[in-house]
Amino acid sequence: MNQTKLTVRVPRDLLEKAKNYAVENDTTLTSLIEAFLRRIPDSHISQDYPIVQRLSGILSDDLTLQDYKEHLVQKYGQ
Numbered sequence: 001m002n003q004t005k006l007t008v009r010v011p012r013d014l015l016e017k018a019k020n021y022a023v024e025n026d027t028t029l030t031s032l033i034e035a036f037l038r039r040i041p042d043s044h045i046s047q048d049y050p051i052v053q054r055l056s057g058i059l060s061d062d063l064t065l066q067d068y069k070e071h072l073v074q075k076y077g078q
Contacts, residue, residue: 008033 010018022029 018029018032022032
């Protein structure tokens, strides 16, 4: 894998928090940042899938999480 160096400026307290998190989770700061950056979706990829295009916009904007929970109770019971 071709890698490059990156300089990032963050508040000192945030950096210390991230370093501590890395140590507690037996990883490195580089690995944490790489994992985070890999989670950023490629916008062009998700829009190419036909299923995404068919399903996009079919739900009403006024639906809530509570509506979904009620649907699950109706479908599967408690």
